[in-house]
Amino acid sequence: MKSLFVIFIACILSGPLSSFAQAQGKISGRITLVDGQPYGSASVSLLEVNKITLTDDKGNYSFDNIPAGNYTVRIQVLGAAQQDLKVTLTEGQHAKLDYQLTKENVQALQEVIIGGNNTNKFRRKESVYIARLPIKNLENPQVYASIPKELIQEQMATDLGSIAKNVAGAGIPMIANQGRVTFRSRGFDTEPNARNGVAGAAFAMIDPVNLERMEVIKGPSATLFGNSISSSYGGLYNRVTKKPYNGFGGEVGYTGGSWNFNRLTFDINSPINESKTALFRLNGATSFEKSFQDLGFTNSVTLAPSFSYQITDRLSLLLDIEFGQAKGTSVVRFNPFVSTVISSRKSIADMGFPYNKTFLSNDLPYTTQLLNIFAQANYKISESWTSQTIVSRARSSINGYITALAGRTDSTIRPNVITGYTQFIATNIQQNFIGDFKVAGLRNRLVVGLDFYNNYNDFDRVQVSTTAGTVASPDINFLKSYTGRISKFKVDSLASRGGALRKETNRDNTYSIYFSDVINLTDRLNIMLSLRGNRFKYGGVYDVVTGITAGGLGVGGIQAGPYNQNSLSQKLGAVYEIAKDRVSLFGNYMNGFFNKSGQTADGTALKPEHANQLEFGVKADLFDHKLAGTVSYYDIQVENSTYNDPSGNGYQIQDGTQLSKGVEIDLTANPIAGLNIVAGFAYNNSKLTQAAPLLTGRRPGLSGPPRSYNFWVSYRFPEGELKGLGAGFGGNIASWQYHTNTSVTQIIIPSYAMFDATVFYDQPRYRIGLKVDNLTSEKTWSVRLTPQAPARFLGSVALKF
Structure with a gap:
């Protein structure tokens, strides 16, 4: 009875009291x-x-x-x-x-997530990483391309090589035996080893499941990015990863296709606190595929979590991780016989090398593991200054069998196999102070940074060579029971009896300080002044067997002890907007460098090799972003490169020079609603102007095709009953190129024209797609003479939530 009375009184009071409560x-x-x-x-x-x-x-x-x-x-x-x-x-x-x-x-220093804009959806030029400053593409004197996730999704690209088809001059990707991928840029090898603007080395397969976009920065970029393995004289590939956003959503997808290709992906995002200041995103993928050749396979899994936290209104934290593990067999890597006496010129297409044969066994796999950790803290010191602290750690390991086929004569080859364990660890710590202020009435956007980079490598492996056999079937007489294939049994037997043992560790440290200032002389004219000071300390090679630290094997076998080198690298640029926010003229003078160890025959220590680029061109962003593009001319001069002393004394000469110049065009267009076009052209003229006698005056081998074209055209119904239905068609065309080019021997990779096509139906809750790669089954090879797959059919379905 008492409890009923209490409830009754509460009900009576609740009405009057609620009238006092403020809505x-x-x-x-x-x-x-x-x-x-x-x-x-x-x-x-x-x-x-x-x-x-x-x-x-x-x-x-x-x-x-x-x-x-x-x-x-x-x-x-x-x-x-x-x-x-x-x-x-x-x-x-x-x-x-x-x-x-x-x-x-227009742009902030943290990654901006932009949605809801369908105009020229493949134009995603603005970036916080290219200049390490909040400047627009039209204000930046450097050339770069950007491949956004919208284009990656439409093309159903499942690997980095497919994504790079959209980059002018990238060429057919060179796949190393660990799944590692390398592209061409302005005549030089360029690897995708930068991640979110800092070194993110990956000596393993990289799955693109967590890519927001791929940025391709052209030309020597050591001033802002250092001389670590993330950059080359040709440029820099920067992988921008997906970041958490304020909202719940995601998707689960499946792709299947030729050669038992099966791929499952997912992307899940959610706030994890009530105020939505703590955000979490998880991307993942697992893939399996057999080779189009008689044997070979690849099996991988990737997980990529990302966490962001707005701790206060001034302080934010981002933690981004990618973990990948893969098991597979080596791709075919053929090193043809190169004569130094008998003159010859031939094409890989005419050499009779089997296109569909690997010479391997599936019991000779390798396993790789990749772990990249990226942490960034941004603190707004004042209205004019921001502090940015970055810690990045990248680890790659390789365990198992790595193979290559070496030509011994024009008709025989000898398989070489490396077996064992290798590990690469890179640590990068950066502290940047970024300002936006005026001096004497002129606007300055300035970044001042400190950079520490540590590289550690660990080798525990042995290399063995089998006996030579004919191109049609190596070792056929020795391995009759294995039908002429390289087997695990034979490799393990040879390794147990000895081989070229590599059991060592090595490390180096790089200490840098840099600044870059963009000064607006007028609202249309700005100049960029940048400089890096670099201190490189090489710790030498520690031989685990002997316990001795030396300098490691250089070209010609000469060893040099631990050494230090200092370098300066400049970047100067100017931009004038002849039509404000629409058309700009630009020019730059940029530097790149690489450290060199050892000494010449007279005892002179080697100096760092370096390259300077002079470039100018025009950038445009017209008709409300419906047409955007860049046209540029560049001239790269490489100096202080080394080559073997012709006297045969084992030393090197350091007076090598190289020229690389050319023209590049990069366009994206949206002429009418639903129609999108991406197109590129690259012309490169490379020459070794001073080198070993067999090479001087010649285009370097492996420098890619002199001319290449790429395009992608797609149409999606923007409205009506067919809204979301679309189709795309594109291609990559390139002139013939050199694999080897000496005064005695030239080995040619023929020209190629490869075309892809897709149809898709994209709706708010699901997406369906069909794709054919290499429609005509064009036969072609990478610069390592790896045969490329014929027509591949893919089908995909994704559910969104």
């Missing part, structure tokens, strides 16, 4: 860039109630259950002035407060 309201809004595109992941605070949140991928933010009153909404964007906006919330009402960033703050 809660809501404050929300939308933040956009200067061109109206939404700005995701901006920090928004409500000061009076100490609440903080982030905008979602449409630029929206919201504060719910707020009492009536006067409030201050603070918008914090790294690299832009703080904005405090006043708003009054009346009882039980909804107050909206939108904000658009000014022209000077």
Whole structure:
């Protein structure tokens, strides 16, 4: 009875008391860039109630259950002035407060997630990584290309080689025996070993499941990115990974196709706290595929979690991890016989090398493991200055069998096999201070940075060579029971009896300081002044067997002890916008360098090899972003390269020079709604102007085709009953190229024309696609003479949520 009385009294009081309770309201809004595109992941605070949140991928933010009153909404964007906006919330009402960033703050320092813009959807030029500063593409004197996830998705690209088809001059990717991929850029090898703007070395297969886009920076880039393995004289491939966003969503997909290809992917994103300041995203993939050749397979799994946390309105943290593990057999790698006496010129297509045969066994696999960790903390010191701290650690390991086929004569080959364990670990620590301020009325955007890079390598392996056999079937007389194939039994037997043992560790440290300043002399004219000071300390090679530390084997076998080298690298550029925000003229003078160990015959220590590039051209972004592109001419001069002393004394001569010059065109267009075009052209003229006698005056082997073209055209119905239905067609065409080019022997890779096509149906809740790669089954080879697959059919389905 007493409890009933209490309930009765409570019910009577609840009515009058509720009339005194103040109804809660809501404050929300939308933040956009200067061109109206939404700005995701901006920090928004409500000061009076100490609440903080982030905008979602449409630029929206919201504060719910707020009492009536006067409030201050603070918008914090790294690299832009703080904005405090006043708003009054009346009882039980909804107050909206939108904000658009000014022209000077088009881009922030953290990764911006842009959605909702269908105009020229393959144009994603703005980047926080290219210049390490918030400058637009039209303000940047350097040339770069960007392949966004929208294009990757439409082309159903499942590997980095397929993605790089959209890069002018990239060529057919060279796949190393560990799944490692290398491209051509301006006549030089270039690997995708930068990740989110810092070194992310990967001596293993890299799955693109967590790629937001691939950025391809052209030309020597050591001034801002150092001389680590992330860059070359031809440029830099930067993998930009997917970041968490404010909202729940994701998708699960399956792709199947020729040669038992099976691939499962997923992408899941979610806030993990009520205020949506802590965000989590997980990408993953597993793939299996047999080779189109008689034997061979690849099996892989990748997990890529990413976590971001807006700790305060000034401090944010990003943690990004990728883990990958793969097991597979080596691709065919053929090193033809090169005569130094008898003159010959031949094409790989005429040499009779079997196109569909591997000479391997599936019991000779390798396993690789990849672990990359990236952490970044951004702190807004003031309206003009931001601190950015980055720690990156990359580990790759290879265990098992790595094979190559070496030509012994024009008609015989000898298989070489490496078996054992190899490990590569790279650690990169950076501290950047980024400012946006005025001096004497001139706007300066400045980055000052400190960089520490440590490289550690560990080798425990042995190389063995089998006996030579005919091209049609090596070792046929020795291995009758194995039908002429290289077997695990034979390799293990040879390794147990000895071989070229490599059991060592080596390491090096690089200490750098750099700055880069973009000065606006007028609102249309800016100059870039950049400089890096580099201190390289090589620790030598520790031989595990002998316990002796030496310098390691260099060219010609000469050993040099631990050494130090200092280098300076400059980057100068100028941009003039002849039509503001639409057309700009640019020029640059940039440097790259690589350290060299050892000495010449007279005892002179080797100096760092370096290259300087002079480039100029035009960039355009016209018709409300419907046409964007770059046309440029470059001239790269390499000096201080080394080659073997012709006297045969085992030393090197360091007076080598090389020239690489050419023209590149990169275009994206959206002429009418639903129609998108990507096109590129690259012409490269490379020559060894001073080198070994057999090479001087000749185009280097493995430098790629002198001329290449790429294009992709797609149409998607933008509205009506067929909305989301589309088709795409593209191709890669290249002139013939040299594998080997000496005054005595030339080995040619023939020209090729490869075409792909796709149809797809993309809806808000699902996506279906069909794709054919290499429609005509064109026979061609990479620069390592690896045969490329004939027509491959793929089908995919993805469910979105």
